[in-house]
Every structure is written in structure tokens, then in C-alpha cells.
Amino acid sequence: MNNPKLLWTLILLLLLALAGLVYKFFTGSVAPSEDGRTAVILDKAERDLVLGEMRQFLVSVQAVSQAITAGDRDSIAAEATRAGMAAEADTPAVLLAKIPLAMKQLGFGTRGKFDEIAAAAKSGEDMKQLRQRLDSLLGNCIACHAAFRLPEPRE
Numbered sequence: 001m002n003n004p005k006l007l008w009t010l011i012l013l014l015l016l017a018l019a020g021l022v023y024k025f026f027t028g029s030v031a032p033s034e035d036g037r038t039a040v041i042l043d044k045a046e047r048d049l050v051l052g053e054m055r056q057f058l059v060s061v062q063a064v065s066q067a068i069t070a071g072d073r074d075s076i077a078a079e080a081t082r083a084g085m086a087a088e089a090d091t092p093a094v095l096l097a098k099i100p101l102a103m104k105q106l107g108f109g110t111r112g113k114f115d116e117i118a119a120a121a122k123s124g125e126d127m128k129q130l131r132q133r134l135d136s137l138l139g140n141c142i143a144c145h146a147a148f149r150l151p152e153p154r155e
């Protein structure tokens, strides 16, 4: 290609596209919400996927809590690992791009805390400390629900 003008135009267009992607990574697909939270705008299938993960989160918290009460280290590690970062492997990139950075951080942070509970259970940490970790993890659930909502898409 020996047309410098065309080359510069192409470079400019690519830079603009890149800037758009970076912007999207930070802001996600959001709108203000009347209840003061930030509404994250997903399509129906994406919203169903996230809400399904949420219901699974609740199941995991209950299972880990019960295993701590029972003092069952293996079960704590297994249940916490199931809700850890590995569960994120199949999350579509398009969905991640729509989620604002602060929400991604809280979401991955929660997965990370589950993995830390699994590691701590395996390393022999006592049950009271493990419960304190679960208490702190629940702070993530509360913080995210206070800041974000997922409005139902209009049909």
C-alpha cells in the first residue's frame, strides 16, 4: 500500500475503534435507574444467564455456611471451588463487555473470595476464621446489589 493518506485514515479508524473498545470496557452498557442504582442493560438471554448465576451464588453460600457449621473441610473446599473463578470460564466476552468495570471487579472479587475460602479450608484454617471469610464475601453481594440492577428488557 503506497497511498499514505489512505494508510493514515485506516490507522485513525483503527485507533477510534480501539478507543471505543477501551471506553466500553470501563463503562459497559448502562443507564440511570429511578431507584438511584445503575441499570445494566442486557438482552434477555444474558440477563437470564446472570440471574441464574446469582441463584447459584445463593445455593453456594448456603452450602459453604452449612459445611462450616458441620466443620467439614472437604465439603467447604468443594462447594467454594464450584463457585470460584473456574465458574467464569464460559462467560461470553460480549456479556462481559456490557458489564461496567466496577461491577466486574465486584463479581470477580466474589469468585476470588470463594477460591480463597477453598484454599484456606484445605490449609487447615479454623472454622471461625473460615466463617469470617464468608461474612466478608457476603459484603460483596450486598455492595453489588446496592449499586446495580438488571432491568427486564422490553419485549
Ligand code: HEC
Binding pocket: 051, 052, 054, 055, 057, 058, 061, 103, 104, 106, 107, 108, 110, 137, 138, 140, 141, 142, 144, 145, 148, 149, 150, 151
Ligand atoms: C457483581 C455484582 C453482583 C454480585 C457480586 C452479586 N450479585 Fe446477586 N445480583 C446482581 C444484580 C445486578 C442482580 C439483579 C438485581 C436487580 O435487578 O434488582 C442480582 C440478583 C440476585 C438474585 C436474584 C436472582 C433472580 O433470579 O432474580 C439473587 C438470589 C442474588 N443476586 C444472590 C447473590 C448472592 C448470594 C451473592 C453473593 C454470593 C450475589 N448475588 C453477588 C449483582 C451481583
